[in-house]
Structure formats: C-alpha cells, structure tokens
Amino acid sequence: MTKELPDISFIMAAYNAAETLSKAIESALAQTGVTVEVIVADDCSGDDTREVASSYSDRNVRLLALETNGGPAAARNAAIAAATGRWLAVLDSDDAIEPGRLARLIARAEKGGAQIAVDNLRVIRADGTPPETMFSESALAAMPELTLADFIRSNALFQTTHNFGYLKPVFERAFIERHALRFDENLRIGEDYVFLASALALGARCVVEPVAGYDYHIREGSISRVLELRHIEAMMEGDRVFLGKHTLDVQASSAQKFRTRSLRQARSFLLLVDSMKNRSISGTIKAAWSDPIALRHLKMPIAVRINRLAAALRNLAGLKTDIPTFGGAPRSPKG
Structure with a gap:
C-alpha cells in the first residue's frame, strides 16, 4: 500500500x-x-x-x-x-x-x-x-x-x-x-x-x-x-547572481535599479560611519564626496552615536564647525 x-x-x-x-x-x-x-x-x-x-x-x-x-x-x-x-x-x-x-x-x-x-x-x-x-x-x-x-x-x-x-x-x-x-x-x-x-x-x-x-x-x-558593511556587500553579490540568471521585464528592471541605488547608498553610508569610527578624516571626506546622499541616512537611530564620533573627529582635527552633526540641523557657519 x-x-x-x-x-x-x-x-x-x-x-x-x-x-x-x-x-x-x-x-x-x-x-x-x-x-x-x-x-x-x-x-x-x-x-x-x-x-x-x-x-x-x-x-x-x-x-x-x-x-x-x-x-x-x-x-x-x-x-x-x-x-x-x-x-x-x-x-x-x-x-x-x-x-x-x-x-x-x-x-x-x-x-x-x-x-x-x-x-x-x-x-x-x-x-x-x-x-x-x-x-x-x-x-x-x-x-x-x-x-x-x-x-x-x-x-x-x-x-x-x-x-x-x-x-x-x-x-x-x-x-x-x-x-x-x-x-x-x-x-x-x-x-x-x-x-x-x-x-x-x-x-x-x-x-x-x-x-x-x-x-x-x-x-x-x-x-x-x-546592519554591517559585509551584509550590504553580500546583498549586492546576491543581486549579481540573480541578475545573471534571470531576465526582468520593464517594471522589475525599474524596481531593480531602485534597489541597486539604495544598496550603493547604504554601502556609502556605512563606509562613512566606519571612517568616522576610525577617525579617518580623508576616509570620511572621500565617503561623503562619493555619495552625498549617504549623509541623509545618518538620521537613523544611531545618529546620537555618530554625532559623538563627529564631535571627536572635530576635536581631533582641531576644527570647530566644518564637520556637521547629524540627525539634526548641520552646525556650520552657514547654519
């Protein structure tokens, strides 16, 4: 049976x-x-x-x-x-x-x-x-x-x-x-x-x-x-594999471009955070310059911690107002 x-x-x-x-x-x-x-x-x-x-x-x-x-x-x-x-x-x-x-x-x-x-x-x-x-x-x-x-x-x-x-x-x-x-x-x-x-x-x-x-x-x-940089890079690799196997229609292709752009911005954001953690002025400037939109993402819940890192970086660099704080209005000579 x-x-x-x-x-x-x-x-x-x-x-x-x-x-x-x-x-x-x-x-x-x-x-x-x-x-x-x-x-x-x-x-x-x-x-x-x-x-x-x-x-x-x-x-x-x-x-x-x-x-x-x-x-x-x-x-x-x-x-x-x-x-x-x-x-x-x-x-x-x-x-x-x-x-x-x-x-x-x-x-x-x-x-x-x-x-x-x-x-x-x-x-x-x-x-x-x-x-x-x-x-x-x-x-x-x-x-x-x-x-x-x-x-x-x-x-x-x-x-x-x-x-x-x-x-x-x-x-x-x-x-x-x-x-x-x-x-x-x-x-x-x-x-x-x-x-x-x-x-x-x-x-x-x-x-x-x-x-x-x-x-x-x-x-x-x-x-x-x-969320860590390695997670973003893994997602980008997953997309690469996915796109290598499948052909998308117009709507899906548009959505994929939207997702890809967000992953790149997230990667730039985390590179910016890592540079600030490591008190790397050149790395911070490079990350911010490569994708200015990434700065917007510093309004995430970790903004308080990032502000402290920004303050430490300002002190390290001997600066007062050139590096903005995040999660609120930038502190700069131009307001």
Whole structure:
C-alpha cells in the first residue's frame, strides 16, 4: 500500500537551536486541516539541537544531521531534497506559527491558481513589548498578489515602503522541483530574498493573505538590528547572481535599479560611519564626496552615536564647525 504524501513539508534549518526548537516543531505539528512532515536539517550544532529533534521521531519529524556546517542555505537545500509534501513551508527554528496558517495559505493559493502564498507576520521582540503585525491588514488586503517588481522595490534599504523580504512564503513543491530551484549556498546573507525573487522571475504567482499567521521573533544581534558593511556587500553579490540568471521585464528592471541605488547608498553610508569610527578624516571626506546622499541616512537611530564620533573627529582635527552633526540641523557657519 502506497503511503499518502503529506500536504506540507516544513523546511527547518537549525543551528544551536535547542532552546527554541521544540516550540517551532510543536507549532508545525499543531496544524489543522492538513497533513504535515517536519524536516529539521541540523547544521552541525554544538548544543542539544539533534537530541531535541530526535525526540519527535515518532511524530513525523525527521532529523538530517549534516556532516559539515554549510550555513542556512545548505541546510534548507538538504531539507528540500528530502521533502515529500505537496507544499514547502520554511519555518525558522526560533519562530512559530498559528494552527490554521497552512490550511489558510494553501486554500488561498489553490483558489488563485498560484504557486506561492505569503501572509502577514506577528513581530515578537525580545524586550517583551506587546506583539504587533509587521504590515497593516488593510494594506495587504489591497494587494491580493505580490509581483516581482513590488517585491524587489520593497527590498530597498532605508526606504519607508514595506519590506516584503521578511515574508515567509509557502511554495508548491512541484514548481520548485520543475525549475530545480534551490537556495544559493554561496550566500550567507539574502539567500531568502534571491530564492523568492527567482521563483517570481520564473513565472510563479504569489497570493497574499493579510492575516498574520507567523510569529517572527526579533532577538538582540539579529541582522535586522545590526546592519554591517559585509551584509550590504553580500546583498549586492546576491543581486549579481540573480541578475545573471534571470531576465526582468520593464517594471522589475525599474524596481531593480531602485534597489541597486539604495544598496550603493547604504554601502556609502556605512563606509562613512566606519571612517568616522576610525577617525579617518580623508576616509570620511572621500565617503561623503562619493555619495552625498549617504549623509541623509545618518538620521537613523544611531545618529546620537555618530554625532559623538563627529564631535571627536572635530576635536581631533582641531576644527570647530566644518564637520556637521547629524540627525539634526548641520552646525556650520552657514547654519
């Protein structure tokens, strides 16, 4: 007798996730209206991650004990290769989902003839502040389908638009296998963005569920809180790989130019910050001169720290008013 394939394969990359893994697995197993399997790809953890995953072996949870540490992309690819479900759902090992999420997303996708479905996220911060949805339900309700152009444009840094790069998609496995689509294992930052963008570029349709069903946890030290130059450079490399494989239409090309410009400005901004940290006058001037727009981004929350660095740099240089403070009105002879 042939075993019936599950509706959902949960793809879970795990690394030193022993403290949070049980909650993530339990939320996957608690899905209603669908059958599930959970595939935990352990990326050579040094804690009890494998033991935690193994304790669920009698509940359709499989552990893939990877032999070498390859990063989240490699772990997810291993899980995708082992998956048997009709749909693939990425679930981070420190997050959780509501019981009816997958049934709701699959129903919306199948009704719309789509190969991808996304929904709203509930943001949960480590400081204990009340949870809040990442996007307004009304805004998502007005956008029943996510296009490649919208997705790319939303992933421009330092912009006021919604960033759909945080979304946790559900993919039709047949579409993923038909196009041999995998996460780029050479990327340690932005591999999620490239994966979804690639699926959209290959013709997948993505429907949007405005209700939040995914609990997205933000912890201290996450990239969403600490943006470094290497992250920007990794994103730029990811875009280079993506553009080398896909041809974009007019709308997507325009959005890509917008995103590329924002990444370059962000890079200039961080080079400026690094120069000020290192008290390099020539480096600061060079960075500011190469992209004056980067100066605007110093109105970010780190402006107070930058102002202190600017003051130290003024003192070091023996200057009084030539170097402006940021986050407020420039202090210069011209006001």
